[in-house]
Amino acid sequence: MRLTPKQLRQFEEEGYLFLPNVFSPPEMDVLNGEVPRVFAQSRPEVIREKGSDAPRTAFYVQTWNDIFARLARHPRLVEPGAQILGSDKLYMHQFKINAKAAFDGAVWQWHQDYATWHNDDDMPTPRAMNIALFLAEANEFNGPLMFIPRSHRQGRLVAGHDVTTTSYPLWTIDHETITRLVAEGGIVAPKGPPGSILLFHGNLVHASGSNLTPWSRWIVYLSLNRCDNAIRRFKRPTWIANRDFTPIEMLPDNCLTEPARATRGAAE
């Protein structure tokens, strides 16, 4: 899927791009059929919320689930990443499904992903990004992602390592800085049905609130990085900060609903 020049310009200016209904309901049924099984697993890659059994994040799912393995190579996700990052050679720095579980989903403090990629993983430059696919609807109540538009233009901001607020350590930004950035750029929270995608820059400041609703807000994230920008410190497990820098090879567009045909097509 190719982005138009206008969409590319919008990404560059605002730091994100929201595209509703990129995947069809039958495709979302295939993916969502897997999710309860993924979160039910007891393995180190599946992180629970602090003080509860509710799933928070399932990491590296593309290596232990066949359906998500296909999604990780989907052209509707990987091709826009290649366009934005300006390279055909991208690898998966991180792949995760965030649950933001009904009633139990906890916050993600304000942060830039590149702060963590730089501080923990020694990623040389911010030429990496996220592509999020809404598995469930994201609405104004269930803890949607919040962005500060244009904050990616500030470069990497000073951050502190928060290891206490939630079950997952994160380099977060102080309230004074967030207040200043919000005064300049405001806050947006793109909302939409399952199948919508949200692309955002590694330096875009973002957060999400807790989920007090009966609606889980499942989102899958591909964190794509250029192969020539690979990380240089291997402090975190490979399932959080991947050390396999093999370029992603895209599958045909129908790989979710017609996997046999898609795989055969790819080999021919």
Ligand code: SIN
């Ligand atoms: C993240 O910032 O990595 C996740 C935020 C969310 O899923 O709400």
Ligand code: MN
């Ligand atoms: Mn993030």
